[in-house]
Amino acid sequence: MKEKDVASILTEQGWVCSKDEVGDYFCVTDVDGVKVQVIPSVKKRSDHFRVSLMPSVSTKEFSETVAFVWGEGSGYSPVIVSNEPPEKLPEFSSDDVLRMSEKAMSWARSQNIESGLMVYRSLPTDSKGAMPLRHLAALAIAGDVERLNGYKKSFEMGDRLGFVPCITDGMIDRAVLKAKLAK
Numbered sequence: 001m002k003e004k005d006v007a008s009i010l011t012e013q014g015w016v017c018s019k020d021e022v023g024d025y026f027c028v029t030d031v032d033g034v035k036v037q038v039i040p041s042v043k044k045r046s047d048h049f050r051v052s053l054m055p056s057v058s059t060k061e062f063s064e065t066v067a068f069v070w071g072e073g074s075g076y077s078p079v080i081v082s083n084e085p086p087e088k089l090p091e092f093s094s095d096d097v098l099r100m101s102e103k104a105m106s107w108a109r110s111q112n113i114e115s116g117l118m119v120y121r122s123l124p125t126d127s128k129g130a131m132p133l134r135h136l137a138a139l140a141i142a143g144d145v146e147r148l149n150g151y152k153k154s155f156e157m158g159d160r161l162g163f164v165p166c167i168t169d170g171m172i173d174r175a176v177l178k179a180k181l182a183k
Contacts, residue, residue, distance in 0.1 A: 001092050006040035006053075009097045028076060029105070035059060036108040037076050038101065042092065051096065052086035055104035057111045065137040069175045077134060079116035082107055117141065125151070126162030136171060140178035148176045 007017040007025040015038075017027040028037045038053035056078035066077035082104075089096060120138035123131055139148055154161050155169045 001042060001049075001094075001097075003040045003042055006042060006097050009094050010038070010040075010101060013098070013101060015101070026076075031105050031108045033059075034108055034111070034113060035063065035076060036105060037078065038104050041086065043086070047090070049089045049092040050086040051089055051092055051100070052084075053100050053104050054082065055107055056081040057108045057113065057116070059113055061141060062113075062117070062137060065140055065178055066133060068178055069136050069140060069171050070133060071170060071174060077130075077137070079113050079120070080111050124162070126164075128164065132163050132167050133171070136167070136175040137178075140175040141182055143179050143182035145176060145179045145183065148172065148179050152176060 003025045007027055010027045010029075011017050015027040015029045017025060019025055024039060026037055026039045028035055030036070035058045036055060037058070038055050041050075041052045041054065043050040058077055058079045062079055063075060063077045067074045084107075087096075087100070117138045120131070120134045121142060121144070123135040125132065125135070127135060136148070136151075151161060151163075152169070152172045155172055160167075
């Protein structure tokens with residue numbers, strides 16, 4: 001069984017599965033108003049399978065805000081990601097996929113989105129990767145116009161506050177705009 005087989009089984013269970021820009025499968029479903037995404041990983045070893053769904057949770061509002069601040073596209077942006085290690089299984093069947101998807105949905109129900117957003121809001125401006133974008137989106141959702149305007153003023157004075165190069169003044173402007181609408 002491979003990732004595409006896992007995606008097929010999840011699709012039969014009502015998940016919406018697609019491939020990302022590099023061809024990896026991901027599947028999304030809604031659990032109690034929260035978006036749950038899994039990224040299936042199946043690795044065959046000589047005597048076992050190493051299998052993971054790597055679940056994460058988000059909301060439609062957060063993902064849309066990230067896309068708006070970024071200035072393009074749409075998609076899914078996680079608020080909380082499970083860091084559970086892969087399972088080692090002697091055999092891997094559709095029953096395992098169903099069990100693991102139930103486990104992922106149960107994990108998702110136990111997560112506190114607001115706590116995850118609070119973590120993003122408290123990130124330092126010199127965070128790496130996609131974290132600064134998520135930081136701006138979380139501040140925008142919270143309506144933190146004052147902090148975002150502070151970033152805007154610093155950018156105007158040439159102080160990037162340690163933000164990664166992909167963060168632009170246009171992104172800050174869009175985050176301020178979104179924050180004003182959130183208030």
